[in-house]
Amino acid sequence: MLDAEELSRRGRAASTAGRHAEAVSLLTRAVERAADDRQRATALQSLAHATAERGSPDDGIALCREALKLKGLDATVLGTVHSQLGLLLMRRGEVEAALAEMATALPLVADQPDLRGRLHLNRGNIHLQRRDADRAAADFEDARTRTQDAVDRAMATHNLGYVELMRGELVGALRLMDEAAPVLAPLSPVSEAVVEVDRAEVMIAAGMPRAAADALDRAVRTYASRRLRQFQGEALVVRARALLLVDPNAARADARRAARVFEARGSTTWALRAEALALCADVRRHVGRPLRATSWWERTLVAGKDLADRLAAREMPERTEVLLHLALASEQVTGAVPVPAPRAPRRGEEPVGVRLLRQEVRARAAWRAGRRAASFGLVRDGLADLHAWQSSYGSLDLQSSLVGHGQALARVGLRQAVADGRPDVVHEWSERARALVARVPPVRLPADPDAAARIAALRTLPADATDDAARLRDRVREDSWYRPGAGTVLEPLPLDRVREALGDATLVSYLLADRVLHALVVGPDRVVLRRVGPVAAVDAALPGLAADLDLAATTGLPDALAAGVRAGLTARLAALQEHLLRPVAGDLGEGRLVVVPCGRLAAVPWSMLPALVGRPVTVARSASMWAAAAPPDAVARVGLVAGPGVPRAEEEATACAAAWVGRARVLGGPTATAAAVSSLTSDVDLLHVAAHGHHADEQPLFSGLELVDGPWFGYDVELLPRLPSLVVLSACELGRSTVRASEELVGMTAAWLHAGVRCVVASQAALSDDLAATVLPGLHAGLAAGRAPADVLADLAPADGLPLTCFGAGW
Template sequence: TPLRLRVHEVRAARALHRGRDRAALRAAGEGLDLLSSWQQSFGALDLQASVAMHASDLVFTGLTAAARLGDPETLFEWSERARHLSQQVAPVRPPHDADLAADLAELRMLRAELAGADWTTDARVRMLRDRVRERQWTATGSGAARERLGLAAASALLPHDTAVFSYVFTGSELHAVAVTEGRARIVELDWPRVRAALDGLRADLDMAALTRGGAMGAVTQRSLVARLELLDAGLLAPLRRAVPRASRVAITVPGILGGVPWAMLPGMRGLPFTLVTSVSRWLGADRAPRAASPVVGFAAGPRVRRAGEEVQRAASAWTDRASTRVYEGAEATVGAVTALAGDAELLHIAAHGRHAVDNPLFSGFELSDGTLFGYDVDLIPRAPRTVILSACELGRSSVRWGEEALGMTRVWLHAGTECVIAAPVAVPDDDACELLAAVHAGLTEGAAPADALASAAVTTGVIAPFQCHGDGF
């Protein structure tokens, strides 16, 4: 299969070079169809993304040709091809694997023993990580293929008040397709301007979270505000002008924009939005009915100053509305939280989190007895409908092969969670506590996660990078 893909790559690249854009699209599309048939046998998230590596050149060739044609329908189709690539196969939840659980428990112990060192260089750690990864690859089956929607079908399914902003990166240019019910248009964006604003963004966000107050805090805040205003002008304002009447927005982004804190952009204030992995998956999903008597679960990890207060305040909002379970201190173990996740409709975790760049499925958050890894999520028989991760960096993703983005949010979504609220960068404890407690007040009234998050940001005045991933509506 890789050799046959290479033939399609050469044909597509040759056609693109000669200016034969439609021929390039045909060749690239045939190559991706071949890859899709190969991908049908893989259910594990990391394995699907690794296979998608082989499509990188085909995707960029197709995106470049589609952008040159200037047709919204064609560019939207190729945006969806890129977004849909690593998730078109619905996974089958694996049975509980006692050996996998034991390996993960040993990894937690080793991580604690090697605290302060680079644990990935330890021979025992490398052996266990390889074994965990291989177990997941073999245990996670593949289910039915998800349908990819074209522009006409997607537009017809859109609620009248909702717009889609599909951002497309060709490798050298940035475009977007703004879609509303019955209408679509391409919006050209200034990639050099956006790239300049992205350079140093993460450092500014981390510094702003760590240096609050004082002279240094004021300088850092001014720098961050200026950078966010540039991103707003370069990324958001042109699309808001294109669809001024939209009161909700679903956004798809390439990996290069995966770290943008959309909720902090000035143009997003009060606007409910959700980052969807693909428009096809979002609009084509089968939504489970809400439980009549839901279980709402909370867990607070160690060494987070206001974690206990955060989960207690959030849980109090559900009094007389749901059955709540709150784990703090020594009770907040990996075993207890994974068991809670299997019962809960909504799970809220306030803990220190870390993103593992080398293998995002080893990202996780710290509980009383160690790290709950992304791989632990496969041990949960039924994922919660909504997950709130009040943990630094767990909304962050690693860019894979130029188009793929993997992180803890994708792990939960792959497992079946409909919506994950998380932040891509460090968040001050005070902001997380105030904002997320207010989010629960909206959720108890029946508001969708994106609506509750937007409303909470307005009522509290907290500007934080928490954002909805998946179906926030």
């Protein structure tokens, strides 16, 4: 028969592995067979933990208190029980009582490094809940230093990563969590889920809420299947926070479900936290549309103020978010008495989203009070806060996703600028409110062989290795996050500087405010703001456009089908022209044209709109970036690549190379490998790639060009030590972009421009091999003669236009 010591050992092991029912059974028997009070108290505190995890926190707390009543316990056992009691009180949200128990335990376990380390580990979690990063970090560092237990040390390291997350240091958070994961994740499915939940919070902070929500779904299911209700509720809270801005209905449902879980467990503090999120989500469901002082607002205001009082009584930071959401709603409810924004806390870390929400509320209130300059200043300061954080990272993926935190604030600035109506103000905010990534200078870093090796491994994975591919893609993406940024943000150029750079050209910048498109036209003799019309009209013409463009590029279609495709495409392009160009037709002149589209218009093939066929057009990320572009470099070296499986690729590359006598190098056949193309790219001024291409909408930097040994990704571009000035992508789809946060465009073309390439010539749709082989040698002949790419393409365009577009500075 097993004695109490062995039963306790096996019970603790089962509890660590998440098998809490088994643990309760083993530890109950250990209590019954205890030879003395010391054994009994030790088994009781372990049983208390397993009992609480099975869904009975009150019973767990009672078991700890029963253990404390036993006589003759030495300091170590007393300290262990007080520490366990503190942990259970912490999990139920009774923070002050938990801290008191831990303070009692600390001197009792002073000479027990592992026990003291675990106590610091648990107390650090309390400070995390209070968003006190400094005290949490001190406890976790102490735990990591003292304990010899590998699991506890890994937990302390992981939690230090969470502290870095709280401080906004996403890369530091990932590094520490990655360091701990090999120890923690294999312990059990539950431990793996804990790691996944905290990594999901990094994804939320990085502005990737959908990816975080998917990961959290898995964790919620893991906890639910094991009846770990507290963990399940906490994961639901995190998921609700992830979806708050992108799907408030789902966020409210998750938060309400979490609140029910916590209420059933008696976890009052956690139930309040979930209730706060549910109220914020409910406000988000109504924000953004005209509201009147209705019964919904009256109920919400009363409930919100009551909830804020209950949160304040427990000193919970969620009170700030509740009051900010009430203030946000009050600014949009006609006839409502404004709710003032709470002040920023004097201590503790405040998430960037909360800081930006405060600026938004204050800016709206200032505008409503007639203090327009103050309102613009508040928006400007808020975005500067975001940009300072954003610019510390060198990854296009991370920079573009972080913009999501400032999306609502940027829209406020843009809406107010349109209402103001002055061209210089509209220009400033059309630049500030979008293409924010373009304002962070690129940084070229030394080659990272480990990152390159992971991309190479991903390139060569078989098609059916989906799980391995997903893991590698995550790691490749995070490799890019580790690259530091410039730490500086470029200010938008004044309107006068842009006009000076334009010369005889015209610039049209489209902006979206309150679902209405506007266009700021800047020309040699005028600067004018025009109302273009409801964006819904443009939205109606965009679905199916990409498919029509792809079909139009397909050769060998039956005549009747080809005629139908052409007719459909012609109708779509005519509709887009009617909605986008007719309202500004008298302002655009006839010469070169710079188009700065808002994100909603990313799919428009500008060079194929009938009124623009034969006219030099370049599509820029921002007016400032276009105007500030350095003069084009003289082309001394040209690289051309013929990828596999494209029937006329080698013919195209050879014909294009003929324009550059003695200056061109061609890679084709088995030599067109990723490594060879990267080497060639870093050694030329002009790169031309003829290959199959694909745009990956969900993970746009995994868009790529097909080479002999697999795809050459957008992430490969970030690793290049040197870049050409001009890139020509004779490939399908690579002019397409995924739109993030309504304005940030991400894809292969964006990767080149973000890295520092001056101009990219690419197609937003399928590109006919015959058209490419016919037109592109003419492009190179013009370039070799010293002409600008946009001018040459305009001359080469047939009557129905070219799918090829100049992105960036086309002259």
